[in-house]
Amino acid sequence: MTIAGENTENQILTAASQVFILKGFDGARMQAIADQAGINKALLHYYFRSKEKLFDAVFSEVAANLFPAMKQVIEAELEMKEKITFFVKMYVKTLLENPFIPAFVINTLNTNPNRFLTHIKKAGINPMLLQKQIDEEAVLGLIRPMKAEHLLVNIISMCIFPFVARPIIQNIFEMNNDEYQLYLESRQTEIVDFVLKSITV
Amino acid sequence: MTIAGENTENQILTAASQVFILKGFDGARMQAIADQAGINKALLHYYFRSKEKLFDAVFSEVAANLFPAMKQVIEAELEMKEKITFFVKMYVKTLLENPFIPAFVINTLNTNPNRFLTHIKKAGINPMLLQKQIDEEAVLGLIRPMKAEHLLVNIISMCIFPFVARPIIQNIFEMNNDEYQLYLESRQTEIVDFVLKSITV
DNA sequence: GTCTATACTCTGATAGAC
DNA sequence: GTCTATCAGAGTATAGAC
Structure with a gap:
């Protein structure tokens, strides 16, 4: 396989990511992806047989990067x-670098559930471990007792939501783009504060 | 205008809501809407000139019901x-009755931002009022001082997110559909608890 | 591997009969 | 108001030359 081939494949994947993430599967056009990659439509089909297969390749990659970092932190040896x-700061930072990923996943999840289901292997996150730690620390009086499925979802909700509902929030609070960027950054410490205050006994 | 006409128009709007909400603008097919309404495509164009106009009609209706109730609670005379x-319980209850609306709005927001922008009149929510109340109660020591744009977003995030990320959460915590329904219901009190504990001085 | 040209299907929209 | 039939354009996919 030639070097040119490798490059083209990556070019296509990069272009496809951008278009799919921005428009979703149904809104994306093969022509737009070809343009973005600086090639023609025929070549897309040469490398990936169909739009579906190309989407799968993109989505796998995106999905693969969704959980591992999360899992690592959750299973770390920390109070x-x-x-x-640590988790909130890392997670919001990641989102700031990839602000459109969450909406893309949510969109796929809801409008093309079948397409998503073929990719679900297993998140790989073990909530039992988290629950165990919560229980132990609750006994020690370090935090209050709580269900892992509420704590984790609460935290992730607050991290992600401002990225997917941006236009609405920006409208309600009348922020311009620069202000919203600062707002998103400020949430790192704000969410941590909010959660820690809530789980302190 | 005949009664039959009125009925048909409503039938179309109902069918269109269902299809658009489930598939998004790009994924929706006029044929699917016609089938759902029990009529043919031509009639769709007779009542609403185009797919865009039909979508606008649906989206207006949905968007119109998004904020008023929220606004009413936010401006109520309560501590x-x-x-x-009150807000969380009402809001989650509304979501339980319309579980697909949030994903629909988020999808439209992100893949067809222009389409959404034409509908933004103004949320009508005045965050200044909320901030004023927070400030006053903080002085009295009823709650801790906080920025309205964080408190409100935190609360709404936790209410909405489990509805738009359902498949992922359900997968991680290995819940079946019945369990997830119970989980969603349990969040009403859970979120209230979580927030109140956080904002208590 | 990459291109141009084209086949074929789907879909939004219209014409015209009833 | 409602239907059948059909058009025009867009979109995915393929054929075939280089």
């Missing part, structure tokens, strides 16, 4: 409060 | 903690 602090 | 309790 819960440190873990939360 | 902040009561207000939050």
